[in-house]
Amino acid sequence: MTPEPVITPDVGTTPVCELVDVVKHFGPVRAVDGVSLRIDPGKVVALVGESGSGKSTVGRCVVRLLEPTSGTVRLQGLDVTHLSRRELRAHRRAVSIVFQDPASSLDPRLDVGAVVGEPLRLQGVGRSDRQQRVGEMLERVGLRRAVAERYPHELSGGQRQRVSIARALVSRPSLLVADEPTSALDLSVQASVLNLLTDLQRDLGFACLFITHDLSAVEYLADEVAVMYLGMLAEHGPREQIFDSPKHPYTQALLSAAPLPDPTVQRARRRVVLSGDIPTPLDPPPGCRFHTRCPVADERSRTEVPALRQVAGRLVAGHQVDDAGNGPDVRLQPDEQPQQQEA
Amino acid sequence: MSARAHDLTELRDEVRPGEPLLQVRDLSVRFRTEEGPLSAVDDVSFDAHAGELLAVVGESGCGKSVTAMALTGLLPGSATVTGSVLLAGEELVGADKTTLRRVRGREIAYIFQEPMTSLNPVFTVGRQISEVLRVHEGMSKKEALHRSGELLDLVGIPSARERLKQYPHQLSGGMRQRVMIAMSVACNPRVLVADEPTTALDVTVQAGILDVLRDLRDRLGAAVVLITHDLGVVADVADRVMVMYAGRVVERGEVHEFFAHPRHQYSVGLLGAVPAARVHGKRQRLREIPGLVPVLAEQPDACTFADRCPAADEQCRTSRPPLERAPQSAHEAACWHPATDASRAAAASPEEVQS
Numbered sequence: 001m002t003p004e005p006v007i008t009p010d011v012g013t014t015p016v017c018e019l020v021d022v023v024k025h026f027g028p029v030r031a032v033d034g035v036s037l038r039i040d041p042g043k044v045v046a047l048v049g050e051s052g053s054g055k056s057t058v059g060r061c062v063v064r065l066l067e068p069t070s071g072t073v074r075l076q077g078l079d080v081t082h083l084s085r086r087e088l089r090a091h092r093r094a095v096s097i098v099f100q101d102p103a104s105s106l107d108p109r110l111d112v113g114a115v116v117g118e119p120l121r122l123q124g125v126g127r128s129d130r131q132q133r134v135g136e137m138l139e140r141v142g143l144r145r146a147v148a149e150r151y152p153h154e155l156s157g158g159q160r161q162r163v164s165i166a167r168a169l170v171s172r173p174s175l176l177v178a179d180e181p182t183s184a185l186d187l188s189v190q191a192s193v194l195n196l197l198t199d200l201q202r203d204l205g206f207a208c209l210f211i212t213h214d215l216s217a218v219e220y221l222a223d224e225v226a227v228m229y230l231g232m233l234a235e236h237g238p239r240e241q242i243f244d245s246p247k248h249p250y251t252q253a254l255l256s257a258a259p260l261p262d263p264t265v266q267r268a269r270r271r272v273v274l275s276g277d278i279p280t281p282l283d284p285p286p287g288c289r290f291h292t293r294c295p296v297a298d299e300r301s302r303t304e305v306p307a308l309r310q311v312a313g314r315l316v317a318g319h320q321v322d323d324a325g326n327g328p329d330v331r332l333q334p335d336e337q338p339q340q341q342e343a
Numbered sequence: 344m345s346a347r348a349h350d351l352t353e354l355r356d357e358v359r360p361g362e363p364l365l366q367v368r369d370l371s372v373r374f375r376t377e378e379g380p381l382s383a384v385d386d387v388s389f390d391a392h393a394g395e396l397l398a399v400v401g402e403s404g405c406g407k408s409v410t411a412m413a414l415t416g417l418l419p420g421s422a423t424v425t426g427s428v429l430l431a432g433e434e435l436v437g438a439d440k441t442t443l444r445r446v447r448g449r450e451i452a453y454i455f456q457e458p459m460t461s462l463n464p465v466f467t468v469g470r471q472i473s474e475v476l477r478v479h480e481g482m483s484k485k486e487a488l489h490r491s492g493e494l495l496d497l498v499g500i501p502s503a504r505e506r507l508k509q510y511p512h513q514l515s516g517g518m519r520q521r522v523m524i525a526m527s528v529a530c531n532p533r534v535l536v537a538d539e540p541t542t543a544l545d546v547t548v549q550a551g552i553l554d555v556l557r558d559l560r561d562r563l564g565a566a567v568v569l570i571t572h573d574l575g576v577v578a579d580v581a582d583r584v585m586v587m588y589a590g591r592v593v594e595r596g597e598v599h600e601f602f603a604h605p606r607h608q609y610s611v612g613l614l615g616a617v618p619a620a621r622v623h624g625k626r627q628r629l630r631e632i633p634g635l636v637p638v639l640a641e642q643p644d645a646c647t648f649a650d651r652c653p654a655a656d657e658q659c660r661t662s663r664p665p666l667e668r669a670p671q672s673a674h675e676a677a678c679w680h681p682a683t684d685a686s687r688a689a690a691a692s693p694e695e696v697q698s
Binding site: 275 | 402403501515516517518545546547548549550551553554572573574575576577578579581598599602612613614615616617618619624626628629630631632635636
């Protein structure tokens with residue numbers, strides 16, 4: 001049974017994007033193995049996980065750069081899972097993607113005006129209208145209109161990422177997929193791109209699937225956090241719930257491992273060092289995918305795949321968490337574990 | 344342990360207690376490039392003490408990696424290195440090849456970012472570590488292999504004896520980086536230079552590698568120079584911090600002091616650029632540093648951060664600020680208008696963004 005994602009109890013709204021049990025295999029590689037995720041209008045959902053977790057593959061399935069092996073992708077209520085390239089064209093304006101490395105994702109032979117205007121040209125928007133909208137978009141992302149005449153190689157990394165963002169947003173999509181948009185940038189430039197995304201999201205109101213491994217950026221930008229591990233979701237819920245009281249042992253370990261830029265706070269924290277690395281998606285472990293590295297795994301974890309279920313204001317896939325949200329915290333010593341409370 | 348292997352905790356005699364192991368003075372590096380001369384490192388001075396972890400922080404192009412390579416003459420022929428690098432009193436700048444070869448690996452060892460490209464894929468882990476010991480320490484094959492196992496234990500690799508027989512591709516990224524560290528410390532180096540050792544790794548794995556570095560500092564008494572752009576990593580493991588910008592040292596100080604009271608305007612900017620935890624659900628707008636890091640052919644008699652600095656004035660553009668101590672403190676900054684607690688508070692978050 002597929003658990004119904006019920007993060008935001010807005011019964012009336014159609015989600016901008018809904019994934020139901022999406023599976024994507026590349027030959028023997030089981031990159032994504034049954035992900036259900038709902039993104040509501042205007043929400044920023046951060047998809048976090050380590051390399052090899054399948055988070056970028058999920059992003060590419062959402063924009064239908066990849067066709068899922070099975071499962072359903074709905075954009076604004078319409079099933080787009082198996083649409084052809086031609087059929088997809090109408091949906092391309094509804095959802096855009098920004099990649100990590102703007103140097104390789106922008107066509108070096110086109111000037112910035114052509115790069116940013118291309119989505120409009122494909123929609124049949126006329127030249128003068130296009131020029132106008134490209135100019136407005138460039139200003140919105142903090143570039144001068146004259147940049148339209150320049151070529152990507154003439155720009156700095158931060159400026160190129162602004163161009164990518166302008167291109168992604170020029171068709172006014174209702175969903176932006178941002179795949180590690182700041183990871184290739186220097187710290188001071190990252191800040192300006194994060195500020196820009198925050199401003200644009202507030203002003204234009206698009207929903208955003210923000211794929212990243214940078215947890216400080218997640219806390220800054222996201223409304224909801226979805227944690228992926230080896231092709232499956234471990235936990236998904238509102239930002240405060242996930243950061244303040246993570247329930248899944250992997251979420252707890254991940255949050256505890258990311259160092260905070262404050263020596264006094266950081267050195268007082270207890271980190272969970274996981275043994276080993278993420279297993280290969282060629283041969284994922286049976287049962288709970290995390291059991292090979294989980295400090296609290298038991299027999300059931302090794303045999304039975306935990307269902308993603310509604311617990312304590314979020315969705316969590318873990319055997320150790322009971323229906324009232326009580327469960328072990330792997331960041332604490334055995335004698336510090338919270339007492340079980342009646343629901 | 345073999346008789347030839349040094350006692351790991353024994354400091355060699357030339358260095359008196361309290362005296363720095365590594366003394367770098369006025370180190371400058373210039374490159375000849377097709378676009379003309381390039382000044383990459385300018386008058387960099389610092390000390391590294393035994394049993395201490397110094398973090399060198401900066402963004403790409405600040406000269407932190409070039410500084411590290413210059414210590415043991417690892418730069419290509421297009422580089423001109425001037426200044427002084429004293430290792431326990433021995434000058435390394437301009438030293439002959441024999442000296443540098445002896446120093447590299449035995450005295451100063453490096454750990455780089457990419458463990459996969461630095462390991463040889465066709466030899467077992469055990470053979471690669473043993474080779475270092477046989478060449479540098481003259482150990483027998485058996486001795487070297489035994490010691491290799493001990494080294495893998497030291498860097499926290501479980502079932503070390505079995506791992507010795509494995510090839511690099513059979514190990515995960517984190518394990519490969521541990522093998523690289525084991526090779527680097529095989530000859531008990533006195534200085535360990537780690538250039539972005541965890542940048543290619545996931546955070547849950549990074550935590551383990553940082554533990555290894557801490558351990559090497561504490562147990563081997565090594566001077567660890569950690570080059571990183573990650574302020575979280577600095578906050579976690581560093582004893583002292585040195586910030587570089589456009590080839591110069593702009594700030595230097597004890598780690599708690601640095602994070603609590605950054606003095607150079609660039610450091611203030613960097614710390615403000617990192618998203619901080621929310622306070623009462625509200626987020627503070629991130630501080631942006633407008634403009635770009637300059638690429639310099641010549642070092643001007645000016646502050647090279649002036650064009651991007653909110654506090655810059657005429658003095659900053661016409662006169663180079665020296666690295667100076669704050670009153671009653673060892674915390675140094677090269678800034679004509681160093682930030683104070685009051686100025687930082689006033690500049691922080693002109694607007695709060697409601698979440």
